[in-house]
Amino acid sequence: MIELRNVSKWYGDFQVLDDCSTMVSKGEVVVVCGPSGSGKSTLIKCVNGLEEFQKGEIQFDGISVGNKKTDLPKLRSKIGMVFQNFELYPHLSVVNNIKLAQLKVLKRSKEEADHKTIQLLERVGLADQSLKFPAQLSGGQQQRVAIARALAMDPIAMLFDEPTSALDPEMINEVLDVMVELAKDGMTMMVVTHEMGFARRVAKRIIFMDEGRIEEDCSTDEFFDSQRGVRAEAFLSKILHH
Amino acid sequence: MFDQFDTNVILENLHFLIAGMQLTLLLTVAAICGGLVLGTLLALARLSGFWILSLISSTYVNFFRSMPLILVIFWFYFLVPLILGQPVGGYYSVLIAFVLFEAAYYCEIIRAGIQSVRKGQVYAGQAVGLNYFQNMRYIVLPQAFRNMVPVLLTQAIILFQDTSLVYVVGVKDFLVSADLVANRENRILEMFTTVACVYLIMCLSGSILIRKLQRRYAL
Ligand SMILES: Nc1ncnc2c1ncn2[C@@H]1O[C@H](COP(=O)(O)OP(=O)(O)O)[C@@H](O)[C@H]1O
């Protein structure tokens, strides 16, 4: 469903992505990890065209993301994205955060959008918060609304960029639980995270990035059975030991 | 001298002064609205990433910001009827002058406002499939305007005072009306003191309102 072939990207002289290739098949959950600044966010933003890349090819559901002729807004409406800092629209209530794109992009009727919104808020356990504004919610609640907002578009794949790393520890699980449910429902997911428990439970493959390169791309079992390289080893021991 | 201070002259000509104030306020509000619309378009052009649009916008802004307002008012008073081929009257020519002049300042304010919206919000709008204009309309501009409210209101107060410059082309705003009364009734001191007090009270309440808004909404 998602296919990256030899993707490279530069910011001026600085190469952020160096010849990255990988694949995420339908229904697969793939976790991306690696040290800060290694290019994980950039990579995942290239998948739905939020960032441009200069070399290589990305296909989503058979459509070339880098092609100038591709209708990016339409493509993006089929890919849900969840950000590290939630990025709920602060000037809109929870309901309107979830409804906006349903109305403006999918052109759903008000009734349809309302129905879908209530359904999703129940699914993420926030039906009673619908009229609040983002600033009135806890981080964990905001991130669950953000997931609901993405799901409202009936996406065929979901991208997560460190969805729990801005959360207080006690709120991490409420978000991970929603994500685990999604994975069990067969959603195709590409997840940047350092939550190795989550990775072990639901990920089929793990990608390890360092300095813009994909250093490891192996099954979850292989990754945790210490067949990983030295850099991944060093990284993993750092995040598991604190 | 102050025992001759005659308040009756104010009351007797009140309707006349109020009509002048109405014109002043109308001009201010119309210039703000027109200036905001044009200023927003200019700001979007400036940030569009198309060099030609951004060059047009920045040339426009630099041009009007280099001109004294009073010159623009004078100039348009003669220019607008020429361009339109018919007389339009002082009011419309100064209105056009104010809209074009204010737009240059609003453009810079709005540009800064748009740039104050975090990149993540732009991404979040794009990620759900909003196109460029929808993203601007529903996500970026509402947040930008919210951030800009104090500066925009401050600019509105300056504009409110600047509208008094229309006296140069004989448009009867508040100040000109008061001047007419002052000369007709020979009550110069009373009238100008009143005018000063009215400007003072209105601008001061405006500034206080802005400060309250800022505190209430943490703008
Ligand atoms: N807009 C940008 N301009 C220049 N450099 C950037 C920009 N965005 C990110 N970078 C750089 O690219 C590298 C990768 O960033 P990022 O993808 O955010 O890494 P990660 O998500 O793995 O922490 C970092 O070194 C970062 O400083």
Ligand SMILES: [Mg+2]
């Ligand atoms: Mg990142």
